[in-house]
Structure formats: C-alpha cells, structure tokens
Amino acid sequence: MTINLSQCFIAVDDHDKALAFYRDVLGLEVRNDVGFEGMRWVTVGSPEQPDVEIVLEPPLADPGASPADRQAMAELLAKGLLRGVIFSTDDVDATFERLRAAGADVLQEPIDQPYGVRDCAFRDPAGNMLRFTQPRKS
Secondary structure, eight states: OOOOOOEEEEEOSOHHHHHIIIIIITOOEEEEEEEETTEEEEEEEOTTOTTOEEEEEOTTOOTTOOHHHHHHHHHHHHTTOSOEEEEEOSOHHHHHHHHHHTTOEEEEEEEEOTTSEEEEEEEOTTSOEEEEEEEOOO
C-alpha cells in the first residue's frame, strides 16, 4: 500500500494577491483556477513535484457558513493563525534574499536550528506563515 501527499490547503483572502506571491515570487506553477458558488480555488505547485499541490482556498469554504463564522475565520487569517507550509530548498539564504527583495513580510532571517536545518520564515499576503528549510551542511 502506498500513501502520498496530494494536496494541502492554505486560506487566502485575495486570490490575485496570493497568485502574485505564489506564482510570481515563489515560482510555483498554476495548475487549476476554479470558481464555484461565488468562491474561488486555485491550485499551485512546484514544477519539480507534479503530484503535490497547494490549494489556495477561501478562508471559510462553506457557502452555508454564517456571517459570524466568516468574520471569525477572517480574523484568524488576519492574525496568521490558520495554516502554514514548510518548503524545502537547496539554498535557504538565496531563497530568503529573493523573497525579501520581492517585499515579502519577513518573520525570521536564516538561522541554523538545533534540530539540523537552516531555515527562515515569511508571511504570505494573507498572513499565513511559510518556512523555507534546508538540511544543515556538515
């Protein structure tokens, strides 16, 4: 039996801003862009991982949600408390410089972690935390 990761989900409040970040800054490819019942889902992924996608979804992807639930989700998203993703890279320092130069919101500059990686962190335009990591060189 084989089990592989296929998709993960990130809530975004503005798909166009999210696309400008994930596609234009990170270099992910857009695989799908679907509208349904007034909502929008966009899938992006690394060209090096054709079988793994990130779904950029509305903060509360439920057309029957109450206004109070929508407001609560919007507040959590604004605080950066919903989801995060960890990307691997072969050069965390170059990745950091590219994202910083593009104006990404820096949370943590590259540092060596005691658990064997060098990493940095940013927030995407919706406030989600994104970490970029590489194994530390021995």
